Amino acid sequence: MRNLLQIDAKRYWSTVERSGEIGVGRPGGLQRVALTDSDREMRDLFVQWCREAGCAVTVDGVGNIFARRKGEHDDLPPVVIGSHLDTQVNGGKYDGIVGVLAGLEVIRTFNDAGVPTRRPVELVCWTNEEGARFAPPMIASGAFAGVYPLAWVLARTDDDGKVLGEELKRIGYAGPAPVGGRKLDAYFELHIEQGPELDAKGVDVGIVTDTYKSHGFIVDVRGETAHTGPWPMDKRRNALVGAAMLAVAINEIGWRHHGTGGKATAARLVAWPNKPGIISDYAQFTGDVRHADPAVAGKMAEEFKAAVQDCATRANVAMTVASTWTFGDEKFDPDCIGLIREAAKNLSVGAMDIASQAGHDAYHLSKVTPTAMIFTPCREGITHNNNEHAELARTVPGVNVLLHAVLARANR
Amino acid sequence: MRNLLQIDAKRYWSTVERSGEIGVGRPGGLQRVALTDSDREMRDLFVQWCREAGCAVTVDGVGNIFARRKGEHDDLPPVVIGSHLDTQVNGGKYDGIVGVLAGLEVIRTFNDAGVPTRRPVELVCWTNEEGARFAPPMIASGAFAGVYPLAWVLARTDDDGKVLGEELKRIGYAGPAPVGGRKLDAYFELHIEQGPELDAKGVDVGIVTDTYKSHGFIVDVRGETAHTGPWPMDKRRNALVGAAMLAVAINEIGWRHHGTGGKATAARLVAWPNKPGIISDYAQFTGDVRHADPAVAGKMAEEFKAAVQDCATRANVAMTVASTWTFGDEKFDPDCIGLIREAAKNLSVGAMDIASQAGHDAYHLSKVTPTAMIFTPCREGITHNNNEHAELARTVPGVNVLLHAVLARANR
Numbered sequence: 001m002r003n004l005l006q007i008d009a010k011r012y013w014s015t016v017e018r019s020g021e022i023g024v025g026r027p028g029g030l031q032r033v034a035l036t037d038s039d040r041e042m043r044d045l046f047v048q049w050c051r052e053a054g055c056a057v058t059v060d061g062v063g064n065i066f067a068r069r070k071g072e073h074d075d076l077p078p079v080v081i082g083s084h085l086d087t088q089v090n091g092g093k094y095d096g097i098v099g100v101l102a103g104l105e106v107i108r109t110f111n112d113a114g115v116p117t118r119r120p121v122e123l124v125c126w127t128n129e130e131g132a133r134f135a136p137p138m139i140a141s142g143a144f145a146g147v148y149p150l151a152w153v154l155a156r157t158d159d160d161g162k163v164l165g166e167e168l169k170r171i172g173y174a175g176p177a178p179v180g181g182r183k184l185d186a187y188f189e190l191h192i193e194q195g196p197e198l199d200a201k202g203v204d205v206g207i208v209t210d211t212y213k214s215h216g217f218i219v220d221v222r223g224e225t226a227h228t229g230p231w232p233m234d235k236r237r238n239a240l241v242g243a244a245m246l247a248v249a250i251n252e253i254g255w256r257h258h259g260t261g262g263k264a265t266a267a268r269l270v271a272w273p274n275k276p277g278i279i280s281d282y283a284q285f286t287g288d289v290r291h292a293d294p295a296v297a298g299k300m301a302e303e304f305k306a307a308v309q310d311c312a313t314r315a316n317v318a319m320t321v322a323s324t325w326t327f328g329d330e331k332f333d334p335d336c337i338g339l340i341r342e343a344a345k346n347l348s349v350g351a352m353d354i355a356s357q358a359g360h361d362a363y364h365l366s367k368v369t370p371t372a373m374i375f376t377p378c379r380e381g382i383t384h385n386n387n388e389h390a391e392l393a394r395t396v397p398g399v400n401v402l403l404h405a406v407l408a409r410a411n412r
Numbered sequence: 413m414r415n416l417l418q419i420d421a422k423r424y425w426s427t428v429e430r431s432g433e434i435g436v437g438r439p440g441g442l443q444r445v446a447l448t449d450s451d452r453e454m455r456d457l458f459v460q461w462c463r464e465a466g467c468a469v470t471v472d473g474v475g476n477i478f479a480r481r482k483g484e485h486d487d488l489p490p491v492v493i494g495s496h497l498d499t500q501v502n503g504g505k506y507d508g509i510v511g512v513l514a515g516l517e518v519i520r521t522f523n524d525a526g527v528p529t530r531r532p533v534e535l536v537c538w539t540n541e542e543g544a545r546f547a548p549p550m551i552a553s554g555a556f557a558g559v560y561p562l563a564w565v566l567a568r569t570d571d572d573g574k575v576l577g578e579e580l581k582r583i584g585y586a587g588p589a590p591v592g593g594r595k596l597d598a599y600f601e602l603h604i605e606q607g608p609e610l611d612a613k614g615v616d617v618g619i620v621t622d623t624y625k626s627h628g629f630i631v632d633v634r635g636e637t638a639h640t641g642p643w644p645m646d647k648r649r650n651a652l653v654g655a656a657m658l659a660v661a662i663n664e665i666g667w668r669h670h671g672t673g674g675k676a677t678a679a680r681l682v683a684w685p686n687k688p689g690i691i692s693d694y695a696q697f698t699g700d701v702r703h704a705d706p707a708v709a710g711k712m713a714e715e716f717k718a719a720v721q722d723c724a725t726r727a728n729v730a731m732t733v734a735s736t737w738t739f740g741d742e743k744f745d746p747d748c749i750g751l752i753r754e755a756a757k758n759l760s761v762g763a764m765d766i767a768s769q770a771g772h773d774a775y776h777l778s779k780v781t782p783t784a785m786i787f788t789p790c791r792e793g794i795t796h797n798n799n800e801h802a803e804l805a806r807t808v809p810g811v812n813v814l815l816h817a818v819l820a821r822a823n824r
Contacts, residue, residue, distance in 0.1 A: 089685040090637045090693070131688045195642035212641065216688070225502045227796040228677035229624065229702055230607035230769035233670040240678050241663045247656035251727075258645040265640035266652050267688050269681060273501040276543045276628070276679050276698050278796040281502070286688050290641055315663075357642035384639040384690040 004347060005113055005407070007399050012105040013392045015049065019085070019101065020093040029386025030093055034086040034128035035063070035164070040171035042085050046100070046125060053107050055123070059175025062140040062153055063127040063168045066177070069107050071120035071410065077185040078120040079410040080369070081106060081402065082141075082361060084129030091130070092388020094378060099190040100125050102399040106406055117410035119185055126361045127173070133158045135286070136216065136325045141361035144180040145368045159270075184369040186336055186409050189362040190402045191373060192390055196381030197354060204397040206354035206375030207340050213297035213328035214359060216288035219246060219308060223317040225273065225281045236279060240271040242315035243283035249307035250287040253300050257291060262300060263357070264289040284322070292355055294329065330363045333370035336409065340372055343404035349397040358383075372405070374398050416759060417525055417819070419811050424517040425804045427461065431497070431513065432505040441798025442505055446498040446540035447475070447576070452583035454497050458512070458537060465519050467535070471587025474552040474565055475539035475580045478589070481519050483532035483822065489597040490532040491822040492781070493518060493814065494553075494773060496541030503542070504800025506790060511602040512537050514811040518818055529822035531597055538773045539585070545570045547698070548628065548737045553773035556592040557780045571682075596781040598748055598821050601774040602814045603785060604802055608793030609766060616809040618766035618787030619752050625709035625740035626771060628700035631658060631720060635729040637685065637693045648691060652683040654727035655695035661719035662699040665712050669703060674712060675769070676701040696734070704767055706741065742775045745782035748821065752784055755816035761809040770795075784817070786810050 022042045023032030032038045043065060047057050050067035058066045068078065083099025103123035110117065126144075131137025134156040142148040154165030168174040193199070198206050223237030247266035254264030268286035289300035305321070312319040344351040354375055365371045376398035379389040434454045435444030444450045455477060459469050462479035470478045480490065495511025515535035522529065538556075543549025546568040554560040566577030580586040605611075610618050635649030659678035666676030680698035701712035717733070724731040756763040766787055777783045788810035791801040 088637075088690045089687060090690065132685070132690065133687075135688050137689055193642075194639050214641070225500075225797045226794070227606050227770055228679055228700060229626070229675065229771065230605075230793060230795070231675070232673075233666045233675060238663070238678060240681055241659055244656035244659035244663075244678060244681065247653055248660050251650070251653045251656075254645045261644075263641065263643070263645060265691065266650060266656060267640055267690070267692075268686050269652055269656065269683060270686070271681060273544070274680050274682070275501060275545075276547050276700075277549055278500045278502065278544065278679070279677065280679075288640060288688075358639055359641065381642060382638070383642070385637045 005109060005115065005403065007105045007109045007396065007403060009392060009396045012101065012399060015101045015104060016098060019097050026090055026386035030087045030091045031089050032087040033089055033133045034130065035133065035167035035171055039086055043173060046085060049104055050123065053104065053111060055107065058177045059173055060177040061150060061175060061179045062143045063173040063175065064140050064144060065125040067123040069110065069121045072116050072118050074120055076119045077183040078122040079185050079406055080122045080124055080187045081406060082124035082126060082187065083189050083191055084126045084361060086128055086130050088130050088132045088384045090386055092383055092385060094192045094388055094390040095383055096129055096191065098192060098376065098390060098395055102190045102402055105399060106403045109403060117407065119410045121406060121410050129361055134164045138359055138361050138364055141364040145364040146180055147364050150179050187362060187365040187369050187371040188336065188402060188406055189360060189373045190398055191360060191375060192378040192383065193375040194358045194378065194381065194383040198375060198377035199379055199381060203350050203352045204377060204394050205344050205349050205351035205401055207337060207351055208332060208356045208373035208375060209337060209353045210292065210355035211328040211330055211363065212290045212292050212355060212357045213294040214288055214290040214326060215297060215301035216325040217304060217321055218323040219285045220320045220322045221283040221285065221317050223281045226279045228277055228279060231279065237316050238279045239283040239317050240274065240280040242311055242317040242319060243269050243271060243285040245311035245315055246285045246307065249311060250304055253289060253303050257296060257300055260296065262291040262296060264300060290357060327359050327363045330366040332366060332372045336370050336372035339405040339408050340374055340401055343401045346404065347400055349401055374402055417521060417527065417815065419517045419521045419808065419815060421804060421808045424513065424811060427513045427516060428510060431509050438502055438798035442499045442503045443501050444499045445501055445545045446542065447545065447579035447583055451498055455585060458497060461516055462535065465516065465523060467519065470589045471585055472589040473562060473587060473591045474555045475585040475587065476552050476556060477537045479535040481522065481533045484528050484530050486532055488531045489595040490534040491597050491818055492534045492536055492599045493818060494536035494538060494599065495601050495603055496538045496773060498540055498542050500542050500544045500796045502798055504795060504797060506604050506800055506802040507795055508541055510604060510788065510802060510807055514602045514814055517811060518815045521815060529819065531822040533818060533822050541773055546576045550771055550773050550776055553776040557776040558592055559776050562591050599774060599777040599781050599783040600748065600814060600818055601772060601785045602810055603772060603787060604790040604795065605787040606770045606790065606793065606795040610787060610789035611791055611793060615762050615764045616789060616806050617756050617761050617763035617813055619749060619763055620744060620768045620785035620787060621749060621765045622704065622767035623740040623742055623775065624702045624704050624767060624769045625706040626700055626702040626738060627709060627713040628737045629716060629733055630735040631697045632732045632734045633695040633697065633729050635693045638691045640689055640691060643691065649728050650691045651695040651729050652686065652692040654723055654729040654731060655681050655683060655697040657723035657727055658697045658719065661723060662716055665701060665715045669708060669712055672708065674703040674708060676712060702769065739771050739775045742778040744778060744784045748782050748784035751817040751820050752786055752813055755813045758816065759812055761813055786814055
């Protein structure tokens with residue numbers, strides 16, 4: 001067995017731990033939502049680390065940060081490693097973060113060992129992956145891949161009416177680099193599984209071969225204000241009741257497909273005026289359905305659309321599907337998957353094929369460049385929760401696999 | 413037939429129209445929520461009008477404004493006329509307002525005609541009747557009547573965390589007068605019906621003889637955050653789903669009792685984090701049930717409590733009834749009702765007995781002094797809506813009835 005290049009585990013984990021001090025949320029967790037002051041603090045530190053690692057740093061028009069390590073043939077398209085540093089409002093310290101910092105550790109390891117690569121290697125931190133502040137999620141990798149028009153992305157607003165583009169400027173990350181439009185050689189992303197399989201099976205590396213198909217919906221509900229006392233039931237047009245019916249209906253769709261691993265979520269409901277004494281005339285509902293089988297996911301989406309009709313009738317309100325999104329059709333690249341498989345084999349790391357149930361920036365990237373993903377374990381699959389937990393010992397194998405897959409690809 | 417004293421209809425309506433310019437909301441409506449800048453503007457004008465009418469103005473510790481016209485025996489307990497000048501966030505120009513300004517017009521009419529009264533007559537504007545900003549509604553008349561402890565009332569917060577007591581100080585209406593604790597002779601309130609009966613039947617004066625019994629609830633729902641993608645349905649504890657189930661359940665309770673005039677309302681639902689991508693671990697639901705028959709209202713309340721148990725189980729969340737309130741047990745005073753009936757007869761005004769379906773400050777006052785209410789028509793019963801509409805010609809008869817009922821009582 002060859003003496004293969006390996007990362008410095010302790011150095012790697014020190015960056016994950018340092019990140020865990022920025023934007024602290026509930027005990028053990030982070031609340032580092034996109035384009036907040038704590039996101040800026042983390043970005044500033046990340047840029048500093050990348051520069052100290054000898055990288056040239058550029059920021060594009062949606063705040064995606066690229067750190068570039070030169071290749072021997074520096075005009076060749078780069079091999080890119082990426083993920084995100086933003087979190088949910090009750091997020092963990094690992095989701096996205098272990099992936100970005102794995103990329104940094106790969107570059108540091110190349111530097112220390114004096115390993116050149118034929119192609120340049122780039123590390124990217126994508127903006128607002130979580131969608132916790134600006135919907136939809138993965139919005140900035142979507143802009144990079146041409147899925148969303150740039151102007152539309154910059155005009156997204158948060159729940160307080162603040163505009164994505166303005167907030168980018170406010171934290172100093174509205175960069176000059178064009179968004180997308182350049183050729184990449186390949187894209188690799190390491191991420192915690194966000195599911196229980198690796199943890200339960202004691203396997204350290206998941207090779208993502210499939211993605212769950214997801215359909216998301218934002219539904220506008222319109223009724224009429226009235227007094228909660230005298231106004232008769234048969235005249236009421238309570239938008240809150242309509243939206244609540246949607247929340248219940250989508251949850252029932254999830255249960256109907258639970259036996260085959262389907263999921264459906266009532267994620268967000270806002271109403272106006274939403275006050276005691278008055279019936280609400282407006283509400284908005286956000287939800288999604290997911291299934292490993294795209295045909296079943298499509299059926300779940302149809303069931304939800306039928307529920308929209310049914311709930312509108314039952315609540316005597318008007319409903320409009322204002323926005324939809326979908327992901328999970330993406331196919332990862334057999335060659336990139338092969339490089340991950342080979343790296344795991346060479347490193348004698350236990351690995352298994354796995355499906356991704358969550359959305360990832362890699363989905364969008366797969367549309368513009370050969371792409372693959374590596375999953376690492378998280379305890380009991382708990383995520384988007386301050387109790388999210390990952391172990392260094394079970395994360396390091398995945399980072400070494402990433403290193404060798406990138407090294408192999410970058411030397412082609 | 414005697415030539416009875418009558419109000420100046422044009423002068424009266426000019427005050428209602430002037431009020432309709434302060435805190436303008438959607439077309440035709442008002443958004444003059446309690447303790448906002450527009451509420452202050454209206455209060456300042458009201459105080460000015462009262463002083464111009466020769467009244468002594470005092471403000472109590474919860475911002476209730478009292479304007480006093482001296483009696484010949486000024487040490488006798490006063491006859492009080494009152495209602496409120498605050499509105500819902502999508503309110504009309506008449507709800508509460510026509511009642512307060514009717515009281516002002518009664519005093520102006522007494523002044524013009526040089527009519528003394530044996531007892532003093534007081535006009536009161538109650539703070540935050542609507543509860544649109546600080547729950548529960550009728551909170552300041554409740555404090556006056558000893559239903560709610562003063563410190564508790566002053567500590568209520570709005571949805572932005574602002575405190576009632578602080579907001580009172582901010583707008584300059586945290587007055588020095590004690591809250592309640594003094595003897596009143598009687599309380600009269602004129603209010604738009606907020607129901608369709610008077611309008612439909614072409615009757616101008618409703619004599620309130622009964623009140624609908626209402627039970628209100630605030631329910632806290634606690635679950636756990638998790639990822640909307642991988643987290644299996646049978647592990648989910650989605651607080652938003654639990655609260656949505658409550659909204660659907662209370663609406664069904666309303667329909668179950670619709671045949672006998674029952675109503676039940678899902679009024680407010682908030683969730684946290686309430687974002688795409690993450691399951692909410694907290695939600696709060698506010699709703700109420702109402703019925704003319706207190707026994708049926710009690711049954712509806714029991715049905716809701718059973719629904720709380722059922723929804724908690726079905727959504728796999730914890731639910732706690734954090735707060736309840738009730739009103740509508742109150743009995744109005746036969747003697748005061750008799751004075752209204754007699755005034756209507758003497759004025760040859762068509763009047764009918766009617767039940768109040770909404771809550772009113774008069775409910776609390778009835779616990780500390782003989783109380784009665786006069787209803788005037790509003791178009792189609794529409795209220796808590798910018799399309800709320802009242803006609804001068806159909807309001808004036810009620811104001812004249814108020815005048816003569818108060819005059820008779822104040823001369824006893």
